[in-house]
Amino acid sequence: MKAVRFHEYGGIDVLRVEEVERPTPGAGQLLVEVRAAGIQPGEVMIREGKRHGRWPATFPSGQGSDLAGVVVEVGPQVRGFAVGDEVVGFTHGRASHAEFVVVDDVHVVARPQGLPWDVAGSLYVAGTTAYACVFAVDPGPADTVVVSNAAGGVGSLAVQLARRRGATVIGLASERNHPWLKERDVVPVAYGEGVAARIREASGGGVDAFIDTFGDGYVDLAVELGVRPERINTIRDWQAAARVGARTYGEGAAASAVVLGELARLAARGELEVPIARTHPLERVRDAFRELEQGHTHGKIVLRP
Numbered sequence: 001m002k003a004v005r006f007h008e009y010g011g012i013d014v015l016r017v018e019e020v021e022r023p024t025p026g027a028g029q030l031l032v033e034v035r036a037a038g039i040q041p042g043e044v045m046i047r048e049g050k051r052h053g054r055w056p057a058t059f060p061s062g063q064g065s066d067l068a069g070v071v072v073e074v075g076p077q078v079r080g081f082a083v084g085d086e087v088v089g090f091t092h093g094r095a096s097h098a099e100f101v102v103v104d105d106v107h108v109v110a111r112p113q114g115l116p117w118d119v120a121g122s123l124y125v126a127g128t129t130a131y132a133c134v135f136a137v138d139p140g141p142a143d144t145v146v147v148s149n150a151a152g153g154v155g156s157l158a159v160q161l162a163r164r165r166g167a168t169v170i171g172l173a174s175e176r177n178h179p180w181l182k183e184r185d186v187v188p189v190a191y192g193e194g195v196a197a198r199i200r201e202a203s204g205g206g207v208d209a210f211i212d213t214f215g216d217g218y219v220d221l222a223v224e225l226g227v228r229p230e231r232i233n234t235i236r237d238w239q240a241a242a243r244v245g246a247r248t249y250g251e252g253a254a255a256s257a258v259v260l261g262e263l264a265r266l267a268a269r270g271e272l273e274v275p276i277a278r279t280h281p282l283e284r285v286r287d288a289f290r291e292l293e294q295g296h297t298h299g300k301i302v303l304r305p
Contacts, residue, residue, distance in 0.1 A: 002305070003098035004285050005060045009049030012286045012293070018060075023102045025075035030103050032087060034305045036121025036279075037096040038066035039288055040153070046094075057094075064096030064303075067103070068111060068120035078105045086111040088264050089257070090124040097285065099305045109261040112268035119267055119274045122153075122300040127263040127274070128254040129213075129235060130157035134165070136233035136249035137209035141166030144203045146222070149214035150186065151177035151298045154235065156275050157263075158211050159186045164271075167209075170202050177298055184273070196224055212237060219246050275299025 001022045006014040025031045043063050045051045071085045081087065089108030095101045111120050133154070139145045145162050149155040150171025162169045163185055171186040172195065178188035189198045199207060208231060210222035215236030222232045223244055232246035241248045266272035277299040280288040288301050 001099040002282060003095070004063055004282065006047055006057075006063070007060045009047065009052070009057070011048070012289050014047065015286050015289065017283050017285060020098075022100055025073055025078075025102050027075055027077045028105050029075040030071050030078060030081055030087070030105055030108065031073035031075075032067060032069040032089070032101055032103055032108070033072045034067050034069040034096060034099060034101055034121070036068050036117040037064050037098075037303045037305065038122025038125065038153075038300050039097070039285075039292055039303060040065065040125050041292065042125070044289060044293055062093070062095045062097065064094060064098070064101075065090050065092070066122050066124045067091065067096035067101055068117055068123075069101075072100070081105055081108070088115070088120040088123060088260060090255070090260065097282065097303055097305075099282070107257055109257050109264060112264050115264055115268040116276075118276045118279055118300075118302045118304075120264065122276065122302045123263055123267065123274060124260055125251050126153040126300060127157055128256075128259050129154045129251040130161055131259050131263065132249040132251065132253035133158050133211045133213070133233050133235065134161045135254065136247045137211060137231045139165050139167035139169075139209050143208040144168045144170065144206060145209040145211060146170045146172065146199060146203075146207055146225070146227075147186075147211045147213065148172045148191070148218045150181060150188075151275075152213060153297070153300050154213040155211075156180075156299055157272065158213065160184060160272055162211070168203075170199060170207075172199075174296065180275075180298065196221060199225060219244060222246070277301050279304050281305075 087108040151173040181188040212218040212234035219240035229245035235250040282305040
């Protein structure tokens with residue numbers, strides 16, 4: 001089968017699509033033919049070696065967590081799934097950017113009817129991270145919540161989940177993404193110089209919670225706006241969070257098939273939109289990451305093996 005590999009830390013050019021042995025499922029595992037697999041900013045940092053202390057790579061390394069596809073083989077002791085089933089899931093083995101992937105049966109759910117493959121295959125990391133972010137700051141109808149990078153892969157879901165709780169949501173994004181935010185009842189605010197004043201004006205002076213999906217000083221901005229540390233959550237700026245006492249709930253805090261299944265059902269019913277920015281064939285994985293690393297993508301970029 002074909003799979004994405006890299007044999008050393010580095011830039012986009014270290015990514016290769018190679019012929020590798022097709023894996024065999026073990027006890028409690030499924031072999032899934034991948035129809036769609038999302039890509040993540042965290043995969044860039046791992047490939048570049050910037051997260052070696054936290055998530056070291058063993059070479060040659062695969063990549064990819066998100067996946068959706070069709071079960072083509074089941075191992076012994078599998079319950080609830082059979083060959084031919086369509087599933088949404090995830091792997092912790094950095095292996096979903098491939099034509100086939102072995103997945104634990106507890107890490108997949110049935111693909112809800114009507115859920116597009118591209119959405120299903122890009123839901124896990126962004127969706128469970130957004131879910132954890134919103135859970136961490138616990139917004140309610142009386143709260144005003146600010147979300148940085150509000151049109152990005154995680155931010156675009158976090159603003160919707162916070163709105164589902166009844167909170168007033170202010171989304172920081174470039175002006176070209178403001179119409180999308182307004183259509184989802186989110187108050188758009190441009191980022192950049194003077195953003196603190198613009199947030200104060202948009203909120204009427206009070207901000208109760210802050211979800212940072214970008215880093216680059218937003219934790220300190222939240223403190224400047226008077227948000228209590230326990231109601232600040234960042235998935236990027238861990239050093240600032242440790243310094244001020246903010247939270248760092250991310251994908252790992254909600255990494256379960258139960259949460260994934262809930263998000264998949266919301267998306268299938270049209271109650272949660274997962275924007276898809278672009279799709280690329282597996283062979284164009286470098287192009288996919290080149291687009292991702294430009295940093296201005298609205299929604300998810302998806303590989304189609």
